[in-house]
Amino acid sequence: MKGTYLGEFEEVVLxxxxxxxxxxxxxxxxxxxxxxxxxxxxLGAVHAALHRLExxxxxxxxLGGATAERGGRxxxxxxxxxxGTKALDNIREIRNRMxxxxxxxx
Amino acid sequence: xxxxIQPPQWATRLLRTFCASQLVDDLEGDLLELFxxxxxxxxxxxxxxxxxxxxxxxxxxxxxKEKPEKYPQPAFIQxxxxxxxxxxxxxNLAKHKMFSFINIMGLSAGITACFLIALYVHFExxxxxxxxxxxxxxxxxxxxxxxxxTLHYSISSWPLGPNLxxxxxxxxxxxxxxxxxxxxxxxxxxxxxxxxxLADSTLFRVFDLELLHGNPxxxxxxxxxxxxxxxxxxxxxxxxxxxxQTLLVGDNGDxxxxxxxxxxxxxxxxxxxxxxxxxxxxxxHYNKAxxxxxGNFGTTTYLLLKPGANANALSRKFPAFLQRHMGRLLxxxxxxxxxxxxxxxxxxxxxxxxAEQSGSMANIYTFTVIAAFILVIACINFVNLTTARSLERxxxxxxxxxxxxxxxxxxxxxxxxxxxxxxxxxIFSLILSAALIPLFNELxxxxxxxxxxxxxxxxxxxxxxxxxxxxxxxxxxxxxxxSLEPVKVLKGKFAMTGHGTxxxxxxxxxxxAISIALIIGTMIVYTQxxxxxxxxxxxxxxxxxxxxxxxxxxxxxLKAALQNLNGVQSAALSxxxxxxxxxxxHSRIENSEGxxxxxxIDMYQVDFDFIPQYGLKVVAGRSFSKDFAxxxxxxxxxxxxxxxxxxxxxxEEAVNKKFSQWERQGTIIGVVKDFNFKSxxxxxxPLTFRLxxxxxxxxxxxxxxxxxxxxxxxxxxxxxKTHYPDRPFSYYFLDEFYDRQYRADVRFQRLFTNFAVLAxxxxxxxxxxxxxxxxxxxxxxxxxxxxxxASAASIVxxxxxxFLKLVGLAFVVAAPLAWIGMSRWLEGxxxxxxxxxxxxxAAALLSAMVAFATIxxxxxxxxxxxxxxxxxxx
Numbered sequence: 001m002k003g004t005y006l007g008e009f010e011e012v013v014l015x016x017x018x019x020x021x022x023x024x025x026x027x028x029x030x031x032x033x034x035x036x037x038x039x040x041x042x043l044g045a046v047h048a049a050l051h052r053l054e055x056x057x058x059x060x061x062x063l064g065g066a067t068a069e070r071g072g073r074x075x076x077x078x079x080x081x082x083x084g085t086k087a088l089d090n091i092r093e094i095r096n097r098m099x100x101x102x103x104x105x106x
Numbered sequence: 107x108x109x110x111i112q113p114p115q116w117a118t119r120l121l122r123t124f125c126a127s128q129l130v131d132d133l134e135g136d137l138l139e140l141f142x143x144x145x146x147x148x149x150x151x152x153x154x155x156x157x158x159x160x161x162x163x164x165x166x167x168x169x170x171k172e173k174p175e176k177y178p179q180p181a182f183i184q185x186x187x188x189x190x191x192x193x194x195x196x197x198n199l200a201k202h203k204m205f206s207f208i209n210i211m212g213l214s215a216g217i218t219a220c221f222l223i224a225l226y227v228h229f230e231x232x233x234x235x236x237x238x239x240x241x242x243x244x245x246x247x248x249x250x251x252x253x254x255x256t257l258h259y260s261i262s263s264w265p266l267g268p269n270l271x272x273x274x275x276x277x278x279x280x281x282x283x284x285x286x287x288x289x290x291x292x293x294x295x296x297x298x299x300x301x302x303x304l305a306d307s308t309l310f311r312v313f314d315l316e317l318l319h320g321n322p323x324x325x326x327x328x329x330x331x332x333x334x335x336x337x338x339x340x341x342x343x344x345x346x347x348x349x350x351q352t353l354l355v356g357d358n359g360d361x362x363x364x365x366x367x368x369x370x371x372x373x374x375x376x377x378x379x380x381x382x383x384x385x386x387x388x389x390x391h392y393n394k395a396x397x398x399x400x401g402n403f404g405t406t407t408y409l410l411l412k413p414g415a416n417a418n419a420l421s422r423k424f425p426a427f428l429q430r431h432m433g434r435l436l437x438x439x440x441x442x443x444x445x446x447x448x449x450x451x452x453x454x455x456x457x458x459x460x461a462e463q464s465g466s467m468a469n470i471y472t473f474t475v476i477a478a479f480i481l482v483i484a485c486i487n488f489v490n491l492t493t494a495r496s497l498e499r500x501x502x503x504x505x506x507x508x509x510x511x512x513x514x515x516x517x518x519x520x521x522x523x524x525x526x527x528x529x530x531x532x533i534f535s536l537i538l539s540a541a542l543i544p545l546f547n548e549l550x551x552x553x554x555x556x557x558x559x560x561x562x563x564x565x566x567x568x569x570x571x572x573x574x575x576x577x578x579x580x581x582x583x584x585x586x587x588x589s590l591e592p593v594k595v596l597k598g599k600f601a602m603t604g605h606g607t608x609x610x611x612x613x614x615x616x617x618x619a620i621s622i623a624l625i626i627g628t629m630i631v632y633t634q635x636x637x638x639x640x641x642x643x644x645x646x647x648x649x650x651x652x653x654x655x656x657x658x659x660x661x662x663x664l665k666a667a668l669q670n671l672n673g674v675q676s677a678a679l680s681x682x683x684x685x686x687x688x689x690x691x692h693s694r695i696e697n698s699e700g701x702x703x704x705x706x707i708d709m710y711q712v713d714f715d716f717i718p719q720y721g722l723k724v725v726a727g728r729s730f731s732k733d734f735a736x737x738x739x740x741x742x743x744x745x746x747x748x749x750x751x752x753x754x755x756x757x758e759e760a761v762n763k764k765f766s767q768w769e770r771q772g773t774i775i776g777v778v779k780d781f782n783f784k785s786x787x788x789x790x791x792p793l794t795f796r797l798x799x800x801x802x803x804x805x806x807x808x809x810x811x812x813x814x815x816x817x818x819x820x821x822x823x824x825x826x827k828t829h830y831p832d833r834p835f836s837y838y839f840l841d842e843f844y845d846r847q848y849r850a851d852v853r854f855q856r857l858f859t860n861f862a863v864l865a866x867x868x869x870x871x872x873x874x875x876x877x878x879x880x881x882x883x884x885x886x887x888x889x890x891x892x893x894x895x896a897s898a899a900s901i902v903x904x905x906x907x908x909f910l911k912l913v914g915l916a917f918v919v920a921a922p923l924a925w926i927g928m929s930r931w932l933e934g935x936x937x938x939x940x941x942x943x944x945x946x947x948a949a950a951l952l953s954a955m956v957a958f959a960t961i962x963x964x965x966x967x968x969x970x971x972x973x974x975x976x977x978x979x980x
Binding site for chain 2: 025026027030031040042043044045047048051052063066067069070071073074075076
């Protein structure tokens with residue numbers, strides 16, 4: 001499955017975009033991850049991951065609305081593509097298979 | 107009161123500088139949104155901290171300004187674009203032919219002058235440098251001290267070399283060379299070779315002279331061995347192999363064998379010669395005793411010291427050596443001798459000892475400074491002219507900027523134009539240099555370069571240099587023009603502020619000051635040379651032909667035959683003629699206090715006819731006369747300067763006083779009026795005349811009478827052939843021969859003239875640049891004045907006035923400097939012209955005229971321009 005390999009942080013970002021379903025942009029993704037994981041996250045790291053994921057074709061983006069909080073600056077909304085959904089499914093399946101393979105203590 | 111909490115602005119600015127423009131917006135939005143959230147949840151301090159941290163975390167490749175913009179700017183180093191720059195540059199040059207021509211020529215002149223001077227300086231500095239052992243070679247020079255002062259001789263006596271080597275082990279080798287005039291014959295070919303060098307067999311051990319054929323160790327060992335240069339080998343033997351062939355030497359026709367062929371020695375060497383003949387020829391055949399003649403100073407001795415030997419330590423041992431070998435001789439002659447070791451590489455430029463070749467460090471400095479000056483001024487002109495010219499292109503700049511050309515894009519265009527111009531200048535100066543090298547060789551009297559194809563390293567440097575000039579000179583106009591604001595330019599409201607005007611004016615003043623100084627210098631050199639040529643020398647030099655090398659007993663018969671020729675007034679034999687070298691003799695003459703005064707005095711050996719033929723005036727006593735049998739052994743004639751030296755108040759007092767000189771003793775029989783037997787650089791020195799013995803006096807001076815010079819000369823040649831069938835006939839005119847002493851001054855004059863013209867041309871270019879610059883600035887003013895009814899002439903006057911002021915200022919600076927410099931030059935002459943006021947007036951008028959002509963070029967055009975054109979934009 002070369003080419004769709006996902007790093008741990010990329011997976012988290014991709015999941016966050018999926019969770020935010022339609023309202024995913026830099027700031028919202030960052031806060032979502034911070035809440036979910038309970039740790040502070042670099043905006044740069046998030047954007048770098050978003051950029052890579054988009055290059056890999058797992059995310060797509062479009063420029064959208066602005067809010068007063070942002071000083072009127074537009075947001076770039078991210079959505080998970082088909083390939084992205086597939087990649088997430090894939091990972092989940094592998095994880096599940098591996099979890100199932102752990103021998104149960106008798 | 108409740109002002110919104112702001113994130114750190116510097117961080118935002120930082121983000122904007124590094125971040126790609128299309129990302130800035132949403133990244134900043136994210137940052138601000140997170141900041142606002144964090145202010146609420148974490149407090150302002152932590153929010154700010156995180157804000158900064160996030161900005162830094164965004165310094166990542168994806169966010170950097172690497173993405174192409176919507177309308178990408180091409181990189182400078184892009185072949186297509188560069189081709190385009192040069193294409194446009196070339197079109198611009200072609201469009202303004204006059205301007206381009208002037209600009210390119212100005213720079214070419216500067217580069218060419220620099221190139222030629224660089225060749226000259228390199229040539230002068232590399233004298234004798236071809237010798238690998240040059241640092242160990244020393245010339246043995248002699249200071250001869252007597253009561254009359256010290257004589258500096260670059261020569262030494264024959265026995266010194268061999269005896270020094272025997273006594274001092276630190277001397278690896280010595281070689282003696284003596285330049286002579288020898289007659290050589292081979293079949294019908296006969297030449298008086300003036301560049302014949304007698305040389306010890308060790309010549310090739312000391313100097314790096316390359317033998318093409320023959321063994322350097324033995325080539326000059328046996329008597330009558332001859333080594334020819336390639337040049338002389340061709341002369342006598344054509345393409346045949348000369349090794350082992352014979353040449354006949356001297357009047358007796360002794361057979362000499364060719365033992366070697368030498369590569370023509372480098373021109374910039376102390377040791378020049380066409381034919382080298384073994385020293386043993388002289389020491390074992392012609393003058394067997396010469397190696398014992400300690401007092402015979404007739405050869406140049408070079409010593410090769412062993413590696414590590416100390417020349418100073420060696421020269422400290424010389425006084426004891428001289429005492430050992432020459433003590434008695436020196437004592438008897440009442441003189442002392444100091445031997446001086448001169449390092450070979452320093453001889454040419456630094457030696458105070460007279461030599462046939464000597465250079466001048468002052469000249470090298472002068473030329474280097476002039477070259478640097480010319481180049482710098484040419485570059486400044488280049489910049490000024492380019493800037494002035496391109497101001498006319500301000501509108502083009504405005505349009506291009508409005509259409510979207512960036513500042514650097516425009517700057518590149520101007521730099522490309524300037525580089526193209528300097529490249530064309532380079533090509534021109536290459537052609538110019540190639541054409542001028544022969545002229546320059548002639549001007550300097552030396553083969554400084556055999557042609558441009560031999561100077562590739564210099565050409566490379568020239569190319570690199572001119573490219574650099576183009577690049578650097580392109581920067582200023584590029585910066586000025588690319589800074590113009592399109593809105594103003596297109597509105598027609600732009601006015602160049604006067605920045606840099608003072609500097610430009612200053613430079614033009616300096617240029618003109620130097621030009622005027624050079625003009626004054628040229629005029630003074632010219633008047634001085636004229637003065638020298640027309641000065642009364644005290645002897646008759648017109649219509650006098652000198653036939654050299656009339657030696658042997660035939661000369662008297664020849665002289666008698668010539669005196670009978672139609673068209674010959676008289677003939678006289680002597681050992682020296684004015685303007686040429688003469689012997690000096692150690693003399694003792696009774697002075698006014700009755701003592702025998704000892705001095706080394708110039709000496710002319712003459713025959714009975716010499717004094718009357720040369721028109722020398724006897725002011726006391728009498729001249730030599732055949733009526734007195736004792737005259738040939740006991741008589742001396744002196745000049746007035748000699749009488750003065752001896753302390754006599756009048757010439758009459760000197761007559762009948764005793765003398766002793768060169769084995770002759772007797773009385774002074776007469777005193778002649780002083781005449782300039784040396785150049786007019788010197789005061790007339792004390793001189794003695796004596797009748798020549800049968801060995802001396804082979805110069806035959808013939809005074810022509812009629813107008814038919816050509817026929818008389820051919821009749822003389824006929825006579826020569828009957829008396830000397832084996833010798834080539836040659837002659838020279840005395841006036842030309844005498845004037846040869848001023849050859850260096852004539853060269854100086856020519857160089858001065860050339861540099862003056864060049865400086866004037868370059869200065870005018872500078873003035874042209876400045877004039878057109880300011881004319882453009884005042885276009886509108888001129889238009890208004892014309893509309894108000896000003897005449898074209900008044901406008902030309904208005905525009906010229908300012909510049910003529912600069913020229914006036916330049917004159918005020920230049921005149922005293924030129925006066926000081928030229929007075930110093932004139933001090934080198936004992937007889938000199940006065941620096942006339944007219945020279946300064948003429949120089950001022952000339953420079954003002956040239957300057958005015960230059961300015962009119964621009965100002966007349968401006969004055970005649972239709973004011974409608976210049977005022978239309980208002």
